Amino acid sequence: LEPDAVLFHRNKDGTLIRLLRNRMFPSLHKVPFTVVMSFFNGDSEAARRTLEWIARLKTPKTHPILLCYEQGVPNVMIQSILQAAHKSFVKVHHSQYRRPPRGTFPPTVAFIHAANMMAKMGKPWLWMEPDAIPLKQNWLDALQEEYDTCGKPFCGPIVPHRGHMNGTGLYPANTPELIPETMKATGSVFDWKMKNEMIQSCHDCSRIFFHTWGVIDGKLNPIEGPDPNFLGTGLINQIPDTAVIMHRCK
Numbered sequence: 001l002e003p004d005a006v007l008f009h010r011n012k013d014g015t016l017i018r019l020l021r022n023r024m025f026p027s028l029h030k031v032p033f034t035v036v037m038s039f040f041n042g043d044s045e046a047a048r049r050t051l052e053w054i055a056r057l058k059t060p061k062t063h064p065i066l067l068c069y070e071q072g073v074p075n076v077m078i079q080s081i082l083q084a085a086h087k088s089f090v091k092v093h094h095s096q097y098r099r100p101p102r103g104t105f106p107p108t109v110a111f112i113h114a115a116n117m118m119a120k121m122g123k124p125w126l127w128m129e130p131d132a133i134p135l136k137q138n139w140l141d142a143l144q145e146e147y148d149t150c151g152k153p154f155c156g157p158i159v160p161h162r163g164h165m166n167g168t169g170l171y172p173a174n175t176p177e178l179i180p181e182t183m184k185a186t187g188s189v190f191d192w193k194m195k196n197e198m199i200q201s202c203h204d205c206s207r208i209f210f211h212t213w214g215v216i217d218g219k220l221n222p223i224e225g226p227d228p229n230f231l232g233t234g235l236i237n238q239i240p241d242t243a244v245i246m247h248r249c250k
Contacts, residue, residue: 013138014145015060030148032063033124033170035089035140036117038110040070044077046130046250051084057137063144064091066125068114070106071099093121100186108190111167112183115175122173131248132168139244142208143170150203153178157211157247158204160222165202166211167191168247210243 001008008016039047047067065085069078078094085092095117100109111127118125126143136142147155147170156169167190176183178201182194214225220238227250230236239246 013060014141015138018062018141018144030144031123032144033126033147034093034118034121035063035065035128036068036114036125037065037085037128037130038068038107038114039073039081039130040106040110041073041077043130044069044073044081048077048081048084050130050133051081051088054134055084055087057134057139059088059134059137059140061088061090063089063140064093064123065089066114066117066121067092067094068110068117069094069096070110071096104186105189107167108188108193109186111190112186115171115183118171118173119176124170124172126170127168129168129247131250132245133247133249134245135239136244142244143205146203146205146208150205152201152203154198154202155205156202157206157209158199158202159211162192162223164192164195164199165204166247168211169202169205169209207240207242208244210239210246212246212248 011017037047037051067081067085069081082092082094095113097110097113100106107129114125114127124147153172153174154165154169156165156167158165172178179194179197181197182188182190185193211222212220212228213223214221215228215233215235216225218233220228220235228235228248230249
């Protein structure tokens with residue numbers, strides 16, 4: 001930019017505001033959250049595709065990512081996923097966890113591992129499963145702004161008619177301290193289990209983080225129905241224009 005310029009036109013994705021705010025008012029700069037993506041052998045290809053899509057969106061490199069993967073994912077796939085992640089994130093961390101034992105709920109085991117990792121790193125984080133799909137280039141900035149201004153430690157889409165935050169959402173670094181019962185409940189569905197421990201400290205960001213579970217009578221439904229299939233169904237028109245990310249598309 002010209003050094004004498006006092007006004008600039010145009011920047012639509014908010015990145016110039018973020019850059020100027022960080023340079024001019026560093027005391028107000030919030031810690032960028034870490035994107036945490038967890039996968040096992042069965043959805044490792046979905047993780048790779050999602051990360052390739054994030055790169056194709058030309059997502060600005062503003063945030064780090066932690067990749068957590070279950071024991072047993074082939075090394076060639078891990079390397080492919082790491083390579084895809086480097087395209088869009090300023091730093092790529094990765095961690096392997098043991099295969100969940102019989103009688104446990106695998107997504108909860110993965111979540112507990114990630115929560116403990118992020119507590120050690122001391123960073124807020126976005127739990128992003130491979131079926132959470134960014135919709136717009138500025139999705140990370142929009143989520144960061146929402147989290148920075150909401151004033152609550154948890155931030156995610158609250159499921160209609162159920163009243164719990166869907167697991168794909170933003171968490172504070174000290175999550176294990178805030179949901180101690182959930183951290184021990186390896187046999188339970190973690191987002192439903194943690195409701196009573198954290199829902200009063202949760203900001204509903206459904207306006208920008210759209211959640212659906214399935215399809216009933218041609219309509220996206222937040223709690224039931226078969227997996228959404230967006231091929232030729234017109235379902236994409238049911239996603240609000242304000243949304244920058246959606247969950248879930250298998």
